[in-house]
Amino acid sequence: MTAPAAAAGGADGPVDDWAVLAHRAPQLAATMRRYLAQQAVTLAPRTIEAADGALRRFGRWVSDYDPALTGAAELDRHHIEAFKIHCHTATNARTGKPFATNTTRQRLRMLKVFFDRIIEWGYADAPARNPVIHGDVPPRPEPLPKFLDDASMARFMREATAEADPLRRLCVLLLARTGMRASELCDLPADPVVQIGDHHWLHVPVGKLRNDRYVPLHPELVELIATWQHDNAVHIARHRRLLADDTGRVGRDRVARMVKRVGKRAGVGHVHPHRLRHTVATQAINRGMRLEAVAALLGHKNLEMTLIYARIADRTVAEEYFDVSTRVDHLYSSRLPVDAEGPRSRVTLREWHARWWPTVENSDRAPSTLVQYEGIIRLHVLPHLGDRRLATLRRIDVEEWLATLREGGLGQSGIRTARTLLGMMLSSAVESKVLRTNPLAGVKLVRRGPSRARQALTIPQVEALADEAGPYRVLVLVLAYCGLRPNEAFALRRRHRDDFGQLVIEAGLVEVRGRIVATDGKTHQARVVPLPRFVADELDAHLDSRPPGAEALVFVNSVGGPIGLRNFRRTLDAAAAAAGLPEWFTPYSLRHTCASLLAQQGVPVTTAAAILGHDPAMFLRVYSHLYPDDLRGAAAVLDAARESETRSACGADVVQRLQAENRSRPATALTCTFSVGLGRFELPTS
Numbered sequence: 001m002t003a004p005a006a007a008a009g010g011a012d013g014p015v016d017d018w019a020v021l022a023h024r025a026p027q028l029a030a031t032m033r034r035y036l037a038q039q040a041v042t043l044a045p046r047t048i049e050a051a052d053g054a055l056r057r058f059g060r061w062v063s064d065y066d067p068a069l070t071g072a073a074e075l076d077r078h079h080i081e082a083f084k085i086h087c088h089t090a091t092n093a094r095t096g097k098p099f100a101t102n103t104t105r106q107r108l109r110m111l112k113v114f115f116d117r118i119i120e121w122g123y124a125d126a127p128a129r130n131p132v133i134h135g136d137v138p139p140r141p142e143p144l145p146k147f148l149d150d151a152s153m154a155r156f157m158r159e160a161t162a163e164a165d166p167l168r169r170l171c172v173l174l175l176a177r178t179g180m181r182a183s184e185l186c187d188l189p190a191d192p193v194v195q196i197g198d199h200h201w202l203h204v205p206v207g208k209l210r211n212d213r214y215v216p217l218h219p220e221l222v223e224l225i226a227t228w229q230h231d232n233a234v235h236i237a238r239h240r241r242l243l244a245d246d247t248g249r250v251g252r253d254r255v256a257r258m259v260k261r262v263g264k265r266a267g268v269g270h271v272h273p274h275r276l277r278h279t280v281a282t283q284a285i286n287r288g289m290r291l292e293a294v295a296a297l298l299g300h301k302n303l304e305m306t307l308i309y310a311r312i313a314d315r316t317v318a319e320e321y322f323d324v325s326t327r328v329d330h331l332y333s334s335r336l337p338v339d340a341e342g343p344r345s346r347v348t349l350r351e352w353h354a355r356w357w358p359t360v361e362n363s364d365r366a367p368s369t370l371v372q373y374e375g376i377i378r379l380h381v382l383p384h385l386g387d388r389r390l391a392t393l394r395r396i397d398v399e400e401w402l403a404t405l406r407e408g409g410l411g412q413s414g415i416r417t418a419r420t421l422l423g424m425m426l427s428s429a430v431e432s433k434v435l436r437t438n439p440l441a442g443v444k445l446v447r448r449g450p451s452r453a454r455q456a457l458t459i460p461q462v463e464a465l466a467d468e469a470g471p472y473r474v475l476v477l478v479l480a481y482c483g484l485r486p487n488e489a490f491a492l493r494r495r496h497r498d499d500f501g502q503l504v505i506e507a508g509l510v511e512v513r514g515r516i517v518a519t520d521g522k523t524h525q526a527r528v529v530p531l532p533r534f535v536a537d538e539l540d541a542h543l544d545s546r547p548p549g550a551e552a553l554v555f556v557n558s559v560g561g562p563i564g565l566r567n568f569r570r571t572l573d574a575a576a577a578a579a580g581l582p583e584w585f586t587p588y589s590l591r592h593t594c595a596s597l598l599a600q601q602g603v604p605v606t607t608a609a610a611i612l613g614h615d616p617a618m619f620l621r622v623y624s625h626l627y628p629d630d631l632r633g634a635a636a637v638l639d640a641a642r643e644s645e646t647r648s649a650c651g652a653d654v655v656q657r658l659q660a661e662n663r664s665r666p667a668t669a670l671t672c673t674f675s676v677g678l679g680r681f682e683l684p685t686s
């Protein structure tokens with residue numbers, strides 16, 4: 001074998017690399033190109049570009065290193081070990097500097113995934129096992145984001161505000177005020193501004209993480225956008241993007257040059273668009289903005305992505321450090337108590353909660369769940385037990401605490417959640433060797449009374465409610481006859497109404513601390529819900545009145561923004577009162593109504609569960625109830641069966657009596673079929 005003759009990132013472009021590889025190792029080149037074509041179906045274009053670069057550079061290098069090699073099946077461990085050494089010692093042909101650790105990591109990781117996939121897919125030109133092992137890929141570096149300090153950002157903003165060019169001023173201020181990615185900025189639709197209440201919001205389209213969001217707009221930006229739209233209406237209409245002028249759509253490279261130019265004039269050194277995003281997040285967190293709010297602003301899917309900004313100049317850390325310094329100095333200057341740590345620790349539940357809670361925030365729990373947990377702990381756990389030392393908590397203490405919650409009027413669900421959260425905290429303390437045993441272990445809640453059946457409306461009641469609901473008439477029909485959760489209906493967009501008479505449910509809009517947050521739904525799975533014909537007709541007529549565009553929301557509030565559950569419930573409560581509905585009615589009663597109708601009509605459990613987005617066991621446990629009238633009908637059937645066994649006749653008189661009774665009942669869609677004696681009868685309900 002010969003020493004490699006070309007650098008991993010040599011001067012030749014991608015076309016030359018593939019041409020050279022196809023000439024030297026045609027089978028290897030064909031296998032790599034086939035793999036990339038398959039991955040391009042599901043992965044983002046930029047991911048494919050990175051994979052293409054990693055594979056062609058490796059292919060070019062390995063064809064120099066082992067000229068006899070022709071295909072991927074011949075690659076083994078010694079090729080990978082030699083490539084690792086090459087990546088560690090090689091230099092970038094353009095800069096002359098060694099490759100960064102993250103570059104080496106990306107190339108080896110791309111190779112590992114390549115081998116995993118072609119082996120899994122059964123390619124003929126695949127090695128027997130993956131020659132790249134887990135230990136070959138360097139750990140992922142986690143440097144702190146590069147941001148501008150307060151003084152530098154102030155100079156940058158003064159320069160951006162004074163910028164004479166309207167496009168440059170608009171682009172730079174949008175990035176600096178909203179924390180958008182440059183790619184999201186370039187993809188803003190022609191009219192991205194919506195007014196919700198007294199404020200204006202910017203609709204950021206689906207981007208890197210495949211989600212869209214609304215971010216609040218500074219008044220200065222509202223005016224800048226309106227002026228830009230007025231002066232460039234022709235270009236914006238032609239390219240269907242907000243950022244378009246006589247040269248075409250504005251691209252990321254052009255935006256980067258704008259930011260760099262403003263930063264240079266402000267004297268703050270090299271500034272790129274993503275550095276402004278880091279600065280927005282860092283300033284927000286260090287001035288008290290909650291992590292959930294920052295995550296929503298930046299479009300992060302989980303709080304772990306946002307927490308990295310909390311590590312920068314964290315004022316809370318500084319304040320707590322100086323607060324505890326005196327106590328630490330006291331420990332150094334006096335004898336250390338024997339119970340300072342371990343099972344005899346003086347740690348209180350409040351102190352342990354402060355350490356334990358970030359682990360919950362960093363989990364994959366939904367933002368609304370975290371808000372619920374935080375409220376339960378703040379209101380019902382810490383006020384009662386927060387100042388108790390963990391080591392002194394006993395079973396009787398937690399039993400008395402649960403009794404106090406019941407006496408205070410907290411509902412069974414809230415008590416159960418509070419008990420679960422305290423159990424999670426104490427279990428963590430036990431596993432961390434701070435506590436010997438969990439005093440909550442074995443403590444059972446008082447058995448609840450029999451579950452109250454989910455109450456549902458009749459069809460006439462649904463129709464009466466829809467008539468009183470005004471602009472929400474179609475939304476009421478969709479909830480009642482399609483069984484959607486309210487947050488799923490709020491998130492419907494025009495593209496979710498397909499050509500097969502169905503709704504595609506794949507997202508939800510929930511209210512978190514007064515803000516509308518997009519989620520991927522309660523079950524995190526998409527489903528298809530059939531539309532009854534009359535609902536489809538009304539929905540299509542409703543869509544005719546909505547703005548065009550696949551991403552346009554189907555249902556909006558009175559100001560054209562996303563619907564919040566609390567405001568919707570207030571409107572629906574007024575409509576329910578006008579329609580004379582029972583006091584137990586809530587928006588979720590419409591979902592229960594759909595479930596009951598499906599059960600009455602004999603729809604299989606698996607089908608009904610799929611429509612509602614439940615597993616069959618959940619459907620049977622929650623939604624298999626019938627209307628009170630249906631229960632009475634079932635009792636009548638059993639009564640008729642008994643009478644048929646004690647009488648010589650076939651039960652015709654029984655059937656006549658039941659039919660007469662049935663005619664006096666309100667009309668429903670239920671048909672009751674049963675057998676008595678030697679005869680089989682049907683009781684029509686109308």
